[in-house]
Amino acid sequence: MNSLNYIGEHLWLGNVGHFLVLLAFISLLCAIWSYIKATNLNDQSWQKIGRYAYITHGVSLLAVIGLIFYAMLNQFYEYKYVWEHVSPDLDKRYMFSAFWEGQEGSFLLWMFWHIILGFFLIRKAKDWESPVMACLSGIQAFLASMIVGIYFTDTFRVGSSPFILVREFFDGPIFDNPEYVNLIEGQGLNELLQNYWMTIHPPTLFLGFASVSIPFCYAVAGLWTKRHTEWLKPVLPWTLFTACILGTGILMGSAWAYEALSFGGYWAWDPVENASLVPWILLIAGLHTVLVAKATGQAIKASYLFFILSFVLTIYSTYLTRSGILGDTSAHAFTEMGLEWQLILFIFTALGLTGFLFLKNLKSISVPKDEEATSSREFWMFIGSLVLLFSSILITYSTSLPVINKIAQIFNPEFDDMVINDPIEHYNKYQMWIAVFVGILSGTAQYLRYKEFNWASRMKKVASHIGGSILFAAVLTYLATQWINAVAWQYILLLFTALFGILSNIDYFINFSKSNAKAAGSVISHVGFGLMIVGIMASGLNKRYLSSNQFAQAELVNGLDLRKNITLLKDEPMFMNGYWVTYTADTIKKTIKEYEVTFVKKDDSTGEIVESFILNPNVQYDKKLTKVAAQNPSTKRYAFRDVFTVISGLPPEQIDVESAKEIADTLNWKRYDVKVGEVLDLEKSKIILEGITLNPANKEYQAEEDDMSAGVQMSLWPHKDITQKIDVLPMLAYRGQFLYRFPAQANPVNTRIMLADEFLQEVYQTDENLVYEDVVIKQNETAEFKGYKIHVVGIDKEASHPYYTKQEGDVPANILIKVQAPDGSVADLRPMFLLRNNQTNNLKDYSPELGLHARIMFLDPVNEAYHFSFALDNRADVTIPLMIAENVPRNDYIVLEAIEFPGINFFWLGTLMMMLGFGFSMFQRLKGN
Amino acid sequence: MKKIHIVSFIMLAAGIFLFISASKDTGTFHTFTQALKSESPIKISGQLSKDKEIYYNPEKDPNYFSFFMKDSEGIEKQVVLLNKKPQDFERSETIVLTGNMVDDKFMATDMLLKCPSKYKQEEIYVRSEVSL
Known part of the structure; x- marks a missing residue:
C-alpha cells in the first residue's frame, strides 16, 4: 500500500479489534496450559488461573463481536467485512444476519456459544471443570486461530481477520483518493438471506455445533482422568441438550428450505445438510451407549468413540462446507476462505490426540465379565447404535466423494471424478433400511430390561405385547396403504416398522413403565421418529405435481412424465x-x-x-x-x-433488464398521428380512440402532487374475434423534470401501444402554442372568460412560485384567484407579479385539470383592478402521436x-416430538441429580 | 466369542455388501460420444454454447427448454430439458446433465449449474453521483 493519509477512516476500531483478538487468543493458550496443569497436578490454584484466563478470553471476544457490530451499525465501509455484508439500504433487523453471513462472523458466532457454554461449565462442572475446560479451550483456540489474521508471508497466513480494510484487500485507483471512504458503499446482504429464518437458523445451528463439543470434552476428560464410569452421569444431560438443539437447528434449515426456498421439499440430501446430520446421528448413537453404560457398565468404549467421532465429523463438515471442495455437488454457495489447511490440521489434531488418549487408556476401561444377554435391553440398544453408526458411515462416504476424488488425484492425476448419479435416490435407498431397523429396535428394546436375569418369567408377557403391536401395526399399515401409495414391498415394510415403533412405544409407556415420567422422553422421541417416517413416506411417495397439464403435449423421456410447470x-x-x-x-x-x-x-x-x-x-x-x-x-x-x-x-x-432490452430492440414500432374518435385498422385488430384521460390511474404509477399526466383510453377489437373488446390506456407522466412512459399492452393481439413524448405538450400546452386574452377584474369581483368564472380573492404578500428565487430588492406578490370551469370543477390559481430593479415581471400559474393558464400583467391600485391574461389549452382537437408495435411477446x-x-405435517410433528423428547429427558435427568 | 461380536460381524458383512452395491450408484462424467453408446442415463458435464440458440417459450410449453452444450471433448450437441429454464442460466460456468441421447439430441432429466460465486469478480461499488 502507499503512504497516503486517508481521511474519514476509523482506524482505532480495527486497532483495538486486532489487539482484542490477539488477547483472546493468547489468554486461551494460557487457559489451556493452566487447565492442563490443574488436571495433571489436581491443583486448585492452576484451575483458578485457567478460569481467569478463559474469562479474559470470553470478555475480549465479546468485545470483538461488539466492535464489529458497532462498525456495521455505523457503516464503516473501510472495513472489508462491513463492506461485504452491509449496505445503506439494509434493514436494521437484518444486522444479525449480515453479521453471520460471512465466514469470520459465523466462526465468531460459534465461539460466542463456546464462551457461554464455557462460563456455564466454570460455574457448574465442579470437579470436571479442569479437564473439560482444557479441552474446550483447545477447541476454541483452533476456532480463534481462524480469525487472528496473522500474515507470515504475503501468501501464508493464519486466520482471516474481520478487521481487514477494504484497501488492504483490493487494489484500485479509487484508493489514490484520500477521501475514498466517502465514495464507497457496501454490497449488503444477499437477498435470498433476507428473511427471518436467516435470523434464527444460524444461531440455533451453531449453538448445536458448539454443544457437540461438550460431550466430546467430557469424553476426553473421562479418558484423561481415567474416570471411565463417572463421566457418564454429567455427559448425559449435555448429550440430550445437544441432540435437541442441533436437531432443532437442522430442522430449521429444512423448514427454511421448504417454506422460503423454491426447490419444493424439506430435505434434498445436499452435502451441506448431510454434513450437519451425521454428527447428530452419531450423537444419538452415543446417547444410547451412554444409557447402556450407565445401566450396565457395557459400551463405555463405544460411548467414547461416538462422541469423538461426532465432534471430529462436525469439524469435517465445517471443512466440507467452507473449503469449496464440494464444488459441483452442492447447491449451497460458500465462499472460499483460504484456510482449509487450518481445518485439516484441526481434524487431524483432534483425531490424533483423542486416538492416542483412547489407545493409551484402553486397558484401564473395565468391561463387565458377563456378556450381555440377547434378551437384555443393552444388547439391542447397542445393535441400534451400530445401525446408526452405519447410517452415518454411508452418508459420510457418499458426501465425501469429492474429497475422495481429490485424494485419488494426488496419487493418480488421470483419475476421473466420481459422482453419484442420482443422489436423492441413492441416499433414500440405503437410509430406508436404517429406518426399518430403528423402527423395529426402538419398539422391541423398550419392552426389554437392562441386565435381564429373569427372562423366562417375562418372556410370555413381552412376546404377547410385541405380538399385539405387530398385529395392530399390520392392520394400521393396511389402512395406511389405502392413503399412502406404497408401490413396493420395501415401502410397505418401512411403513409397517414405523407404525410398529409408534404402537409398541405407546404400549410400553402405558403397560410397562406405568406412565413413568422418566420413560416419557424416550417414548416421545421414538414415537416422533415413527411419525416422521410416516410423514416422509406420505409426502414423498404421494407428492404430486398439480401443475402438470395432461392436455399439453410433450415428449416423454424413458416413459417418465416430467412436466412440472x-x-x-x-x-x-x-x-x-x-x-x-x-x-x-x-x-x-x-x-x-x-x-x-x-x-x-x-x-x-x-x-x-x-x-x-x-x-x-x-x-x-x-x-x-x-x-x-x-x-x-x-x-x-x-x-x-x-x-x-x-x-x-x-x-x-x-x-431481467437485459432480456427486456433485447425484446425492446426487436420490436417494430410504427407511428400514427390520430385524433379522438378515429379508428385505426391494423394487422391484428381495429383500434378505436375513445378519449383523453387526465391523471389516469395505472398500476405502476401513483400520482403525486404537481405531477402532470395524461393517457388515452382506447379499445382494441381483434380481427380473430370481433366480439372481444380489449381496453387499454397508455399514458405519460411528468414528475419534476422526469418523463415516465407507461405503454399499454393488449396481450390477446400481441400489440403494444405507447404515446410519443410530445403527447403531453399537446394536452398541457406551452406558451408558444397559446393565444392569451386580457381580462381586467376588480378585487372580490367575478368575471367570465370563455365560460370559466374567475373570482379574485386578493393579494398574498408571502409570495412563492416554483420558478421564483428571491433576490435583494424584489417586491413579489401572488394574486389569488378561484376559477370554476363550465363543467363545475374548481381550482385555485396564484400567478405571481414581481417588481425587480424597477422592472415588472410575471410568472404564470397553470391548472392542468382545467387547462387554464393565468398571468398577472399589471396591478392598478387606483381602481383596485387586476389586469390578467388568460389562455386555454385546446383539448378538443389534440393530435395524439401513437407508437404501435404488433407481434409483441405476451407479458x-x-x-x-x-x-x-x-401428510407433511406428520413429518413436522414427528421431528418436533423427537426434539421435545430430548428436552424432556434432559430436564428429567437434571431433576434426578 | 461373544454374541455381540457375532452380530457385529454380521452387520459388518452387511455393511460391506451395502458399500459395494452403493458404489454402483456412482459414476464418472461422460461425453456425448459415450452417451450415444449408453443405454442407461449418464452424467455429462460441459459448457454452454453461448452463440447458439437458447430456446424457452413458456407461452407455448413451459416444460420445454433447449440449448447447445460443448462437452469436455469439444463436441457440441443440442440438449433438451423437459422443465423450466433455470434462473441465471446464461451465467453458468459449468453445466452437469443427467440423461441420455435420443436421436441426435441429449434428453436431460436433471441439470445442475455451477455459477460464479458472489464475491469473485465483484468490483467496488461507487456511489453514483461521484465520478472518478
Whole structure:
C-alpha cells in the first residue's frame, strides 16, 4: 500500500479489534496450559488461573463481536467485512444476519456459544471443570486461530481477520483518493438471506455445533482422568441438550428450505445438510451407549468413540462446507476462505490426540465379565447404535466423494471424478433400511430390561405385547396403504416398522413403565421418529405435481412424465388435477412482486365450489430492480396435506433488464398521428380512440402532487374475434423534470401501444402554442372568460412560485384567484407579479385539470383592478402521436409449479416430538441429580 | 466369542455388501460420444454454447427448454430439458446433465449449474453521483 493519509477512516476500531483478538487468543493458550496443569497436578490454584484466563478470553471476544457490530451499525465501509455484508439500504433487523453471513462472523458466532457454554461449565462442572475446560479451550483456540489474521508471508497466513480494510484487500485507483471512504458503499446482504429464518437458523445451528463439543470434552476428560464410569452421569444431560438443539437447528434449515426456498421439499440430501446430520446421528448413537453404560457398565468404549467421532465429523463438515471442495455437488454457495489447511490440521489434531488418549487408556476401561444377554435391553440398544453408526458411515462416504476424488488425484492425476448419479435416490435407498431397523429396535428394546436375569418369567408377557403391536401395526399399515401409495414391498415394510415403533412405544409407556415420567422422553422421541417416517413416506411417495397439464403435449423421456410447470395467462382459468387455477392479480411493493393465484375445486356433478383458496407466491428483485433475485413460495396448509406453489418462470422482460432490452430492440414500432374518435385498422385488430384521460390511474404509477399526466383510453377489437373488446390506456407522466412512459399492452393481439413524448405538450400546452386574452377584474369581483368564472380573492404578500428565487430588492406578490370551469370543477390559481430593479415581471400559474393558464400583467391600485391574461389549452382537437408495435411477446403470464404434499405435517410433528423428547429427558435427568 | 461380536460381524458383512452395491450408484462424467453408446442415463458435464440458440417459450410449453452444450471433448450437441429454464442460466460456468441421447439430441432429466460465486469478480461499488 502507499503512504497516503486517508481521511474519514476509523482506524482505532480495527486497532483495538486486532489487539482484542490477539488477547483472546493468547489468554486461551494460557487457559489451556493452566487447565492442563490443574488436571495433571489436581491443583486448585492452576484451575483458578485457567478460569481467569478463559474469562479474559470470553470478555475480549465479546468485545470483538461488539466492535464489529458497532462498525456495521455505523457503516464503516473501510472495513472489508462491513463492506461485504452491509449496505445503506439494509434493514436494521437484518444486522444479525449480515453479521453471520460471512465466514469470520459465523466462526465468531460459534465461539460466542463456546464462551457461554464455557462460563456455564466454570460455574457448574465442579470437579470436571479442569479437564473439560482444557479441552474446550483447545477447541476454541483452533476456532480463534481462524480469525487472528496473522500474515507470515504475503501468501501464508493464519486466520482471516474481520478487521481487514477494504484497501488492504483490493487494489484500485479509487484508493489514490484520500477521501475514498466517502465514495464507497457496501454490497449488503444477499437477498435470498433476507428473511427471518436467516435470523434464527444460524444461531440455533451453531449453538448445536458448539454443544457437540461438550460431550466430546467430557469424553476426553473421562479418558484423561481415567474416570471411565463417572463421566457418564454429567455427559448425559449435555448429550440430550445437544441432540435437541442441533436437531432443532437442522430442522430449521429444512423448514427454511421448504417454506422460503423454491426447490419444493424439506430435505434434498445436499452435502451441506448431510454434513450437519451425521454428527447428530452419531450423537444419538452415543446417547444410547451412554444409557447402556450407565445401566450396565457395557459400551463405555463405544460411548467414547461416538462422541469423538461426532465432534471430529462436525469439524469435517465445517471443512466440507467452507473449503469449496464440494464444488459441483452442492447447491449451497460458500465462499472460499483460504484456510482449509487450518481445518485439516484441526481434524487431524483432534483425531490424533483423542486416538492416542483412547489407545493409551484402553486397558484401564473395565468391561463387565458377563456378556450381555440377547434378551437384555443393552444388547439391542447397542445393535441400534451400530445401525446408526452405519447410517452415518454411508452418508459420510457418499458426501465425501469429492474429497475422495481429490485424494485419488494426488496419487493418480488421470483419475476421473466420481459422482453419484442420482443422489436423492441413492441416499433414500440405503437410509430406508436404517429406518426399518430403528423402527423395529426402538419398539422391541423398550419392552426389554437392562441386565435381564429373569427372562423366562417375562418372556410370555413381552412376546404377547410385541405380538399385539405387530398385529395392530399390520392392520394400521393396511389402512395406511389405502392413503399412502406404497408401490413396493420395501415401502410397505418401512411403513409397517414405523407404525410398529409408534404402537409398541405407546404400549410400553402405558403397560410397562406405568406412565413413568422418566420413560416419557424416550417414548416421545421414538414415537416422533415413527411419525416422521410416516410423514416422509406420505409426502414423498404421494407428492404430486398439480401443475402438470395432461392436455399439453410433450415428449416423454424413458416413459417418465416430467412436466412440472404450467403457464397461466392472466385471468384465464386453467384446469389442473382437479383444480381450476387462475392467476388473478399482481402487486409490486418495493422490490417484491407478489402474485395472486386462486385455486377452485368444483363438484363434478353439481358444479358447486367445494374448496377454494388463494396463494401469493412472489418474486424478489435485487435492490436495483435489474433482475429477479429469488422466488418465494406460498403454501396452503391443511392438516393432512399442503399445496405448495412457486413462480418458476415469468415473461423474459420481467426476469431481467437485459432480456427486456433485447425484446425492446426487436420490436417494430410504427407511428400514427390520430385524433379522438378515429379508428385505426391494423394487422391484428381495429383500434378505436375513445378519449383523453387526465391523471389516469395505472398500476405502476401513483400520482403525486404537481405531477402532470395524461393517457388515452382506447379499445382494441381483434380481427380473430370481433366480439372481444380489449381496453387499454397508455399514458405519460411528468414528475419534476422526469418523463415516465407507461405503454399499454393488449396481450390477446400481441400489440403494444405507447404515446410519443410530445403527447403531453399537446394536452398541457406551452406558451408558444397559446393565444392569451386580457381580462381586467376588480378585487372580490367575478368575471367570465370563455365560460370559466374567475373570482379574485386578493393579494398574498408571502409570495412563492416554483420558478421564483428571491433576490435583494424584489417586491413579489401572488394574486389569488378561484376559477370554476363550465363543467363545475374548481381550482385555485396564484400567478405571481414581481417588481425587480424597477422592472415588472410575471410568472404564470397553470391548472392542468382545467387547462387554464393565468398571468398577472399589471396591478392598478387606483381602481383596485387586476389586469390578467388568460389562455386555454385546446383539448378538443389534440393530435395524439401513437407508437404501435404488433407481434409483441405476451407479458401477462406466469409459469407456476404447484405441488401437493400429503401428510407433511406428520413429518413436522414427528421431528418436533423427537426434539421435545430430548428436552424432556434432559430436564428429567437434571431433576434426578 | 461373544454374541455381540457375532452380530457385529454380521452387520459388518452387511455393511460391506451395502458399500459395494452403493458404489454402483456412482459414476464418472461422460461425453456425448459415450452417451450415444449408453443405454442407461449418464452424467455429462460441459459448457454452454453461448452463440447458439437458447430456446424457452413458456407461452407455448413451459416444460420445454433447449440449448447447445460443448462437452469436455469439444463436441457440441443440442440438449433438451423437459422443465423450466433455470434462473441465471446464461451465467453458468459449468453445466452437469443427467440423461441420455435420443436421436441426435441429449434428453436431460436433471441439470445442475455451477455459477460464479458472489464475491469473485465483484468490483467496488461507487456511489453514483461521484465520478472518478
